[in-house]
Amino acid sequence: MPEVRVIGLEGLPELGPGDDLGALLAEACARAGGLEAGDVLVVAQKAVSKVEGRLVRLADVEPSARAVELAGEEGDPRQLEVILGESAEVVRSRPPLVIARTRHGFVCASAGVDASNAKGPETVVLLPVDPDASARSLRERVTELTGVAPGVVVSDSFGRAWRQGTTDIAIGVAGLRPLRDLRGTRDSVGYELRSTMIADADEIAGAAELVLGKSAGIPAAIVRGVDVSGDGTAQELVMPADRDLFP
Amino acid sequence: MPEVRVIGLEGLPELGPGDDLGALLAEACARAGGLEAGDVLVVAQKAVSKVEGRLVRLADVEPSARAVELAGEEGDPRQLEVILGESAEVVRSRPPLVIARTRHGFVCASAGVDASNAKGPETVVLLPVDPDASARSLRERVTELTGVAPGVVVSDSFGRAWRQGTTDIAIGVAGLRPLRDLRGTRDSVGYELRSTMIADADEIAGAAELVLGKSAGIPAAIVRGVDVSGDGTAQELVMPADRDLFP
Numbered sequence: 001m002p003e004v005r006v007i008g009l010e011g012l013p014e015l016g017p018g019d020d021l022g023a024l025l026a027e028a029c030a031r032a033g034g035l036e037a038g039d040v041l042v043v044a045q046k047a048v049s050k051v052e053g054r055l056v057r058l059a060d061v062e063p064s065a066r067a068v069e070l071a072g073e074e075g076d077p078r079q080l081e082v083i084l085g086e087s088a089e090v091v092r093s094r095p096p097l098v099i100a101r102t103r104h105g106f107v108c109a110s111a112g113v114d115a116s117n118a119k120g121p122e123t124v125v126l127l128p129v130d131p132d133a134s135a136r137s138l139r140e141r142v143t144e145l146t147g148v149a150p151g152v153v154v155s156d157s158f159g160r161a162w163r164q165g166t167t168d169i170a171i172g173v174a175g176l177r178p179l180r181d182l183r184g185t186r187d188s189v190g191y192e193l194r195s196t197m198i199a200d201a202d203e204i205a206g207a208a209e210l211v212l213g214k215s216a217g218i219p220a221a222i223v224r225g226v227d228v229s230g231d232g233t234a235q236e237l238v239m240p241a242d243r244d245l246f247p
Numbered sequence: 248m249p250e251v252r253v254i255g256l257e258g259l260p261e262l263g264p265g266d267d268l269g270a271l272l273a274e275a276c277a278r279a280g281g282l283e284a285g286d287v288l289v290v291a292q293k294a295v296s297k298v299e300g301r302l303v304r305l306a307d308v309e310p311s312a313r314a315v316e317l318a319g320e321e322g323d324p325r326q327l328e329v330i331l332g333e334s335a336e337v338v339r340s341r342p343p344l345v346i347a348r349t350r351h352g353f354v355c356a357s358a359g360v361d362a363s364n365a366k367g368p369e370t371v372v373l374l375p376v377d378p379d380a381s382a383r384s385l386r387e388r389v390t391e392l393t394g395v396a397p398g399v400v401v402s403d404s405f406g407r408a409w410r411q412g413t414t415d416i417a418i419g420v421a422g423l424r425p426l427r428d429l430r431g432t433r434d435s436v437g438y439e440l441r442s443t444m445i446a447d448a449d450e451i452a453g454a455a456e457l458v459l460g461k462s463a464g465i466p467a468a469i470v471r472g473v474d475v476s477g478d479g480t481a482q483e484l485v486m487p488a489d490r491d492l493f494p
Contacts, residue, residue, distance in 0.1 A: 002254075002257070003253060003254050003458065005250060005253075006250065006253075007249075007250050008250065010248060031248075092493070094492060097492075107408070160407060161408040162491065163416070163484050163485065164426060164483065165425075165426045165444040165447075165449065166446060167445075168450065178412075179411060180460065197413065199412030199414050200412075200457070202414050203415065206450035207253070207453060207454035210447070210454060210472075210473050211250065214249050214474070215249075225253075225457075227461070236411065238409070239411050243411075244409065245344075246339070
């Protein structure tokens, strides 16, 4: 029977700026029995952001008038100021909630700025500056240390329009094909398929979350048995403006 | 190491109205080594719709003026007429593409009407009338035949605002908790979590798609190792109007 396995990587230490995350992941993979050809390594965004030093102390932030307005009565204006700094565009707001388009083109709550699990209540975590570059860099380091070149996905939890709850999706990709393009293929009865592009990288990130979410001590997982050989970036998962029905 | 497994169920016959899908799934589970307590059975919507007879022959459809308009030059007005019949509201249209809110409250392309993999080019497949009821019914039948009561998810491929490609999500749920509610819990460093609800059922559906998508001959999969004990429906995954920032 065809099978996909998601194997959580435990035992990583609490991470901080400058830590060699690639080496820590390589060690964790070894403890999990080793990487195999075709494996995809999914790493939580927060782990990547921490080692890249993408942390802001709220004490250092001076909120603008707009941040004060967006915070409303419940929000922290300093946190909203950080969110505005990460936003290319505010798509929706209902104080203190902001849905923003980040400079990467991702539309998500708080422009990806996260107050949870940071180093102290007065610190927030930002998305990596270039999550695709983060994924490439981790891939190179893991390959160097293990001799196996995995696909790498940097994942984050995003809300969706019209649906409750978040799912993890891919914000950074290296060494795998993020989209499965079925255009022109035909299904078993011979008719043109409706769903022409499958977001494999997002489904892989979501599958990994089922393991990552079990404990804060599991910042990464191996996804084994998917066929995503190829290459690409998470930018391919951003809807191009000319196809966007929800600008 | 914590692990989740997705096991594809092969060997089901081509399905048609009235087939005992629950019995076929029970047999397929037996061939895969048997169901275990805590397993979730993910079944593709199209398989469910076919056995429930949710098929429409386009030759029997008389298109309205609005269907002709929405079809534009490229679409089939009869197919658009079926889509309108399944829609509570057209959310966006760019002929022949329609994004609609179905009577279930799902916002998706073509109101879930699918022309692929149907029984002939002149037949389309509709979503089940009540996918939660479909899931409950399959769960009861599988439990009756195997003695194990799995969670059941009926899955379909939905596009997303702002992102390219579809991911599979849950349109019907039985015998599992579709959302993981983290409100009030605190993470490992002790701060309030940002992401308060995780759409487990959607991540499970997406994980299953990684196996279902490998071949048209795999209409279902077992997802093993997730902790979603509880109960609920896919209606809980529909964003309530008062929380919806994208009405």
